[in-house]
Amino acid sequence: MNEFLDFINTRRSIRKYKEGEIKEEDINKILEAAMQAPSAKNQQPWHFIVVKDKEVIEKIPGFHPNASMVKQASLGILVCGDPNLETAKGMWVQDCSAATQNILLAVHALNLGAVWTGIYPREDRMEGFKKLFDLPENIIPFSFIPIGHPDEEPFKAERFKKERIHYDKW
Numbered sequence: 066m067n068e069f070l071d072f073i074n075t076r077r078s079i080r081k082y083k084e085g086e087i088k089e090e091d092i093n094k095i096l097e098a099a100m101q102a103p104s105a106k107n108q109q110p111w112h113f114i115v116v117k118d119k120e121v122i123e124k125i126p127g128f129h130p131n132a133s134m135v136k137q138a139s140l141g142i143l144v145c146g147d148p149n150l151e152t153a154k155g156m157w158v159q160d161c162s163a164a165t166q167n168i169l170l171a172v173h174a175l176n177l178g179a180v181w182t183g184i185y186p187r188e189d190r191m192e193g194f195k196k197l198f199d200l201p202e203n204i205i206p207f208s209f210i211p212i213g214h215p216d217e218e219p220f221k222a223e224r225f226k227k228e229r230i231h232y233d234k235w
């Protein structure tokens with residue numbers, strides 16, 4: 066169990082990647098982890114687009130100001146929300162966040178590297194992804210996760226803040 070806690074605590078955003086393919090088997094493991102995320106009423110209101118086409122990936126920094134690292138990535142996963150699949154209205158954002166985090170953890174478990182680049186609720190980014198991937202009207206691009214073979218050492222971060230913890234009342 067402690068190993069698992071260490072594993073969570075050593076996940077870091079990786080923004081530099083070496084060239085190299087990601088095995089189909091690993092892509093499926095990552096997507097399986099994404100779909101094991103908790104969701105409100107187990108509604109699973111998500112879709113995932115696996116993007117391997119470099120020409121497509123290279124267009125992303127044109128409308129996403131903080132995503133220049135995607136150009137080096139072996140592939141990316143676009144996490145999309147589908148409010149039409151909701152049975153618990155308004156919860157899709159939290160569900161897609163949990164799926165995104167599971168992707169990051171699965172990537173870490175496979176000794177690969179990734180970073181969550183945020184899309185929703187920034188209108189210009191959402192518009193860019195909608196156009197680039199020809200998304201249906203009801204589908205909302207939520208996050209884009211470039212994935213590759215790490216070319217940087219993850220830094221150690223101490224983030225435990227006692228003052229942020231409250232017991233029984235504020």
Ligand SMILES: Cc1cc2nc3c(=O)[nH]c(=O)nc-3n(C[C@H](O)[C@H](O)[C@H](O)COP(=O)(O)O)c2cc1C
Pocket residue numbers: 076077078079080131132180181182183184222
């Ligand atoms: C909602 C959200 C949006 C983010 N968007 C970006 C982004 O657009 N570009 C980027 O490089 N990192 C992005 N990040 C990654 C954060 O910068 C990173 O998680 C944070 O600095 C903590 O570092 P760590 O992930 O290594 O622990 C985002 C993270 C979250 C949760």
